[in-house]
Amino acid sequence: MSLCSHCVAGVRHEGTPEGQFTKIGGVESYVATPSGDYPKDKVVLFLSDVFGIKLQNNLLLADDYARNGFKVVLPDLFEGDALPEDALNSGTFDFATWLGKHNAERVAGITRDVISALKAEGVTSFAAIGFCFGARPAFDLAVANELAAVAVAHPSLLQIPADLEPRADPHTHMHTRINRRAQQQKYASQSKAPLLINSCEVDSQFPPEAQAKADEILGGGKFAPGYTRTYWDGCTHGFAVRGDISNPKVKAGKEGAFKATVEFLIKNF
Template identity: 60%
Template structure:
């Protein structure tokens, strides 16, 4: 498995996070809670890119989901060692060395601790939305039957076609994929293969495509570019609608 140059490129967005840092299952999490009544037994897991909990973009997106009625939990499954924001666009960060200590064996136990604690607190239904690095975990949680609804934007670390075939044969969670024009992690050929394998998937499958966008657009895109801005907003809208329908 590998990453691409766009995995650590992007733009930091403006805004002030409105959620809170809480410790859940011994893991630091960013929690965005709706200000209106919401189903207390449901949580949307926000599975971040490699910039993790510290990147303001991730927290602002979590806030946006909360505004749409979802209690949203962003776990620090990178054990306090997210790629620093100042590495974005620098072109010198060794992401391969970083990944050597951030594989599934390192990260999944932290995510599982959060999920176990939320279940103990009365949560009975989870959705998951994963960006880049987080897309891998959306698939894995669906494989394990943990989540009721799955969405991913420009996923990284997938094995194509193996993971798509496994999803079709074993997963029960309806799946949304937000894809784009330029994406070395989930290129046009992989997008076509997903459609080939998952069209007709009984629980539900949909792929959105955002022309003129690049890997990372849904969370780190340059909002001064009209196509990227439309792509980010479109991916968010499609994810909200998917979770409303399926979570």
């Protein structure tokens, strides 16, 4: 699976970031810290879209979560190679080549370097909020049970239902080792982290059929740790980070997804 044109489309939001850039575990990171008291042993990992720390929207959003009492760390998942802000309006990008340089294993290694460094500073519990590209590493950390809670918005690079539920192989006796490894990649069977998915109307990366399948597999109490999905009419993939907030429906979706995520974190983290 690749990315789509909506993964880089969007609007730059105005504001002045209030956090700080620092290196954590050798990884350039943006850190947003609450102004008041907050639990020093907890960190929310902000796993970004393809623009990473180069897009002001991501920094402002990290600040917004910090204002709600969470210390937020936004690591540079792309080692200085995130898309520049002007790609919002470029209309063309070679996703295949770029993704080849930033595969899941490499990104997971970067994220775990940050986690290890934060643990050395006394952090004992992590949640992740993943946007677009960032949903993939959030899922990978969750199935490894390295997270206490996961919230994603307009997720990309997931394979539904394969990433949610293991499927029986009629040749199990021939492929026991392969099946065991595949089993370990499934959210429903392996993760203990409650999950929130903020979804929308127009999304080729997480379309209506994938949304319905996620509800079927995880909803109705089937996933014991907890599962919630929001749906935002009139919104397009990327709305939670790069949406045009002059559009009332997009504004409602962006603000609604943020509120749902804050409430989810308060309840589960």
